[in-house]
Structures are given as structure tokens and as C-alpha cells.
Amino acid sequence: MxxxxxxxxxxxxxxxxxxxxxxxxxxxxxxxxxxxxxxxxxxxxxxxxxxxxxxxxxxxxxxxxxxxxxxxxxxxxxxxxxxxxxxxxxxGNGLLTSQDDAYLRQRRLIQPLFTRRRVDGYAHQVADEAAAVAEAWREAPGETLELAGEMRRFALRMVGRILFGTDGEKALEVIERTMPLLQEYSLKRGMAPVKSPRTWPTPANRRAGRHQAELFALCDTIIESRRGGRGDASQDDTGDDGSEDLVTLLVRAENAEDGSLDAAELREQVLIFLLAGHETTATALAFALHLLARHPEQQKRVRDEVDRVLGGPGGRAPTAADMAELPYLTMVLKEAMRLYPSAxxxxxxxxxxxxxxxxxxxxxxxxxxxxxxxxxxxxxxxxxxxFDPERFTPEAEAGRPRYAWFPFGGGPRACIGQHLSMLESVLGLAVLLQAYEFEATDTGEVPLGAGVTLIAKAPVRCRITPRSRP
Structure with a gap:
């Protein structure tokens, strides 16, 4: 330059x-x-x-x-x-939006919840949810799927289960209905040269107020159930493998310097995790499968790698330790995130x-x-x-500037959940590629838009074929 x-x-x-x-x-x-x-x-x-x-x-x-x-x-x-x-x-003023002392305090309280060891403990939930998606797809062999919607629901189920545990299923309908509309409302107000106060009873303000109230009430109800049992995890707060959901851990987060999160702060963190936690993963999954469907040679190479590690169709479920054994799949994912960054x-x-x-x-x-x-x-x-996953060999990555690729942001405000997103994406893709072959049905480029996150403005379609089990 x-x-x-x-x-x-x-x-x-x-x-x-x-x-x-x-x-x-x-x-x-x-x-x-x-x-x-x-x-x-x-x-x-x-x-x-x-x-x-x-x-x-x-x-x-x-x-x-x-x-x-x-x-x-x-x-x-x-x-x-x-x-x-x-x-x-x-x-609210959670990790994504807060600043200064408020941000530093939140980060110190929440960082221990996202250590690699703790995040790796969610691999079982990710594999279970991916297996449920794969099983549901078996009812429609040879059908065409709309990947953006399918992966959004899958990612929402994953983050809901990790955040809410057994309450996740009840929360999904409210989240899927209200969160996108609140994002759109916020974006339109941010772009408007002139905007009315939120307190004015315009149709848009009233509609957004209803969505916000419903979402807040959902989070408050779940948080209150955890606060009532503060100190010891109840059976309802743990997954089948004994892991605790993130809301329970947030309720218990405290240290001598920063105290603990109050009810409003807990709600704000939960809402940020819902927004950032499922959008990033859903975009990465949908477009990784979209690209693999369009590139059969790379898809076969990924499938061979998955089969070697997990045993092919009907093989075992992936674990966090398998991430290191799936380097080409990880390269495919990184290339998909290069071409289709969620932010x-x-x-x-x-x-x-x-x-x-x-x-x-x-x-x-x-x-x-x-x-x-x-x-x-x-x-x-x-x-x-x-599309070239070979851009992400260790040698190629070492030869580029650090910020030539930054789908998770960077610096002191880098996404706290990036390892969780990579875990969800790598293991989720492994399960789906273990079970299915993906074939492109559309030749044109998917039209895209930019809201708070990347938006597919048309269906992202492909055809699935179940792989034969031994």
C-alpha cells in the first residue's frame, strides 16, 4: 500500500x-x-x-x-x-454494548465461564442437538432444505440448551419470534436521520415494546428460578452429563472485587448471549454447508476426514478432543467465515x-x-x-497480517464466546456430514444484506441424501 x-x-x-x-x-x-x-x-x-x-x-x-x-x-x-x-x-447493557468500568466488571465476572475446559464440557449437548437434527432430516430423504432457517433453529436450540438447560425448549419460540424484530427495529432507528422518542406511542415503538417486554419476562422467569436455588445446582439446572447451564453459572458468578450480577445485569448478559451466540454459529454452519454442496471435491475430503475420526455413518458422536483431529473441516469452516462473516x-x-x-x-x-x-x-x-480452504493451512495463516481475518472482532472487545462458537460449528458439521451428502440446487449467488448480522435475503437451498449405514 x-x-x-x-x-x-x-x-x-x-x-x-x-x-x-x-x-x-x-x-x-x-x-x-x-x-x-x-x-x-x-x-x-x-x-x-x-x-x-x-x-x-x-x-x-x-x-x-x-x-x-x-x-x-x-x-x-x-x-x-x-x-x-x-x-x-x-x-440492555451487556458485554456487547457496555463500556468502561461496567464492561471490565462484567468481563471479569463472566470470563471464567468461557474457559476452554468449561466450554469443552458442552460438546455432549452440541453432539446431541446435531444428532436430533440429522434424525429429523431422515423423514425427508432427497428433499431440498433451506439451510439458513434450518441452521438458525439448530443454533438457537444449541445456545438455548447451553444457556437454559431444560428450559431451552420453552424459550425457543419466544426468542425466534421476538429477537429478529428487535434487531431490525434497532437498525432502522440507527439509520434514520430523524427519529421519534421511543416513548411516543407509534405503531413501531409499541410493537417493539411488546417484543421487548415478552423477551425480558422470559429471561427474568428463568433467572429467578436459578436464583432461588443459588448455591447448589438442582437436578433441573444440569444436563444429562451433569454439566450446568450458563444461566446457573451466571447467577453464581462473583468475586471479592466485583461482587455478583444483579437481576437486570443477568438478563442483559443472557440477551447478549442469545443474540451473539446463535447468529454467529448459524451463519457459519449454513454457509459452510452451502459451499460444500457447491464443491463436491472438498466435501468428499471433509467427509473422509470425519469418517476416519468418527467411523462414518452410524459411528460415534464427536467430542471436544476430536476438534484437533478435524483440521480440514476447521479450514473449511474458517474459509466459510471469511466469505460470509456473521458480523x-x-x-x-x-x-x-x-x-x-x-x-x-x-x-x-x-x-x-x-x-x-x-x-x-x-x-x-x-x-x-x-472458495479455497487451503488458505487456512498453518503456513498460510502465519504469512498474513493478524487482522486479515477477524470474524470474531478483535482486541480487548473480541468475542468472549469464540471458542464455543467454533466448538458448536466444528462438531455440528461433523455430525451432519457423517450422516448426509449435500448437493447444490441453485447456481446463482445468494443475495445478502447487512443488519446487526449478515442476512440471507433469499433461500439458501441444497438437497440432502442420507449416507448408508453399515
Whole structure:
């Protein structure tokens, strides 16, 4: 990349005289970001909105720039932008949205719940839920599945079971119905040049209020049942293998420095885990299977690896220890997360004047980094749209900048649940590939959108064929 001086201003992306870049950012932001990087470079400025209400948005696309924003200068780029403010209002001030002392306190209390050893203890639940999906699919051999919906329900069942234990099944219907609508509501308010107060009785506000109240009541009921038994796990709080659900562990989380989480804080953490915990995994699973269905050679290689480790159709269930024995499957998953990151855009707000990648960004500016763009940057990824799991051999990974691939964010705010997501995805894929072959039915690209997470705007279809059991 060319070296520039600190006095360089970010180039302004051309838009319309009346609304600037608002239309393209609303209609197809992912394509808009890719075009902007290609035409203007690695740090650009979008201007969106009508005169008098126009806002500037700085977009940073290089791996080096992403590392500066998320890691080396993380204190200068905070979660103060309008999108986080709206999400905070909708689902609370949990790990995803909190800042400063509140965030540090939450992280210290919750980090012990996500150690590798504790997370590995959930492998049994993951394998069980994947086996239930595989068994349900056997009622429709040769049928076409819509992978985005199937994997969303599967991921929601997994995170529900891990979070709520035996209460998970009761919670799924409420979560699946209310959470996406609250996300959409928050995103629309974040994009609006002018918005009414949430207290005004508009149809959208009233509808969102009902969804929020229902979701809060569900979480509060489950948390209260755990708080009543604080100290010793009851039978209802444990899985078949004796592992405790995360809500029970959250209720008991405490230390001398930070005390414990109160009822509102517990609810906020549960809601964040529900949102982030199932969206990331669902996207990774759906598009990994989508890509394998389109690439039979790579699918066969994965299947051979799974058969060697687990014994083929009708073989044993995977465990956490098997993750190390499934390197090619892990490479496929990482490549799927490169091409289809569940969080395609990550927002921040600059709190001081800063120079990122040699370009000045003023204090108060809204800033975004984009896994969607950086993970397609031709400087790090030759032929970037091509599906190639070999990009993730240990040697290839060592030769790229750290932030050329960052689907879990990075720096001090990196996703606390990334090992859990990888465990769910690797073991879930292993079970499904052990049981089925996947065949593509559509030739075109799946149209995508960017909300709080990556959105498939059309069905993600494939045909399944059960594999013969010995």
C-alpha cells in the first residue's frame, strides 16, 4: 500500500447531491463498501443524509487499519455510535454494548465461564442437538432444505440448551419470534436521520415494546428460578452429563472485587448471549454447508476426514478432543467465515483525532471496520471470491497480517464466546456430514444484506441424501 502523510484527508465516496450515499448504504451496503475500497482506497468517507442532517461515516478496510481501530488504539474508538445506543436500549447493557468500568466488571465476572475446559464440557449437548437434527432430516430423504432457517433453529436450540438447560425448549419460540424484530427495529432507528422518542406511542415503538417486554419476562422467569436455588445446582439446572447451564453459572458468578450480577445485569448478559451466540454459529454452519454442496471435491475430503475420526455413518458422536483431529473441516469452516462473516461490519466512534493507515479521522466521527471487505481484500486474499480452504493451512495463516481475518472482532472487545462458537460449528458439521451428502440446487449467488448480522435475503437451498449405514 502507498505511504501517505498524516495530513491526508479521506476521499469522499461520490453520492447524489440530495442524499449523498444514503441510498446505496440502505439498499446494498456490502456492495457499496466493496466498490468504495476498489475505487478510493483503504480509508474512505461516506456522506449520507439530506442537507442539514448529513452524517459522515469513515470506513477502514485494511488489516492494519482494522488492527489499529480494534486493538492498538482501541481506547480511542468507542462503542458510542448510534447503532450501539439503539441496541443498548433494545436488549440492555451487556458485554456487547457496555463500556468502561461496567464492561471490565462484567468481563471479569463472566470470563471464567468461557474457559476452554468449561466450554469443552458442552460438546455432549452440541453432539446431541446435531444428532436430533440429522434424525429429523431422515423423514425427508432427497428433499431440498433451506439451510439458513434450518441452521438458525439448530443454533438457537444449541445456545438455548447451553444457556437454559431444560428450559431451552420453552424459550425457543419466544426468542425466534421476538429477537429478529428487535434487531431490525434497532437498525432502522440507527439509520434514520430523524427519529421519534421511543416513548411516543407509534405503531413501531409499541410493537417493539411488546417484543421487548415478552423477551425480558422470559429471561427474568428463568433467572429467578436459578436464583432461588443459588448455591447448589438442582437436578433441573444440569444436563444429562451433569454439566450446568450458563444461566446457573451466571447467577453464581462473583468475586471479592466485583461482587455478583444483579437481576437486570443477568438478563442483559443472557440477551447478549442469545443474540451473539446463535447468529454467529448459524451463519457459519449454513454457509459452510452451502459451499460444500457447491464443491463436491472438498466435501468428499471433509467427509473422509470425519469418517476416519468418527467411523462414518452410524459411528460415534464427536467430542471436544476430536476438534484437533478435524483440521480440514476447521479450514473449511474458517474459509466459510471469511466469505460470509456473521458480523460483516463493526462500528465505533473516534473520541480523539486519529491517524489510521495514514489518513486523518477527526474526533467524534463514526468509524467502521468491515470483515466483509477486509476478508476479500486482494492484497491478502488472491482471487478473493474463490472458495479455497487451503488458505487456512498453518503456513498460510502465519504469512498474513493478524487482522486479515477477524470474524470474531478483535482486541480487548473480541468475542468472549469464540471458542464455543467454533466448538458448536466444528462438531455440528461433523455430525451432519457423517450422516448426509449435500448437493447444490441453485447456481446463482445468494443475495445478502447487512443488519446487526449478515442476512440471507433469499433461500439458501441444497438437497440432502442420507449416507448408508453399515
Amino acid at each position: 502507498a505511504t501517505v502523510t498524516a495530513s491526508v484527508q479521506a476521499p469522499i465516496v461520490a453520492g447524489t447531491p440530495l442524499f449523498g450515499s444514503m441510498s446505496e448504504l440502505l439498499n446494498d451496503p456490502l456492495a457499496a463498501y466493496l466498490r468504495a475500497r476498489s475505487r478510493y482506497g483503504d480509508v474512505v468517507r461516506f456522506r449520507a443524509g439530506p442537507p442539514g442532517l448529513r452524517r459522515d461515516l469513515y470506513a477502514v478496510f485494511s488489516a492494519e487499519g482494522a488492527q489499529q481501530v480494534l486493538a492498538t488504539r482501541a481506547a480511542d474508538f468507542r462503542k458510542d455510535n448510534v447503532f450501539y445506543e439503539e441496541l443498548r436500549e433494545s436488549i 460483516p461490519v463493526i462500528g465505533r466512534r473516534a473520541v480523539v483525532d486519529a491517524v489510521i493507515d495514514g489518513v486523518r479521522i477527526p474526533a467524534g466521527a463514526d468509524v467502521l471496520v468491515s470483515p466483509w471487505v477486509t476478508q476479500r481484500h486482494p492484497e491478502y486474499w488472491p482471487d478473493p471470491e474463490r
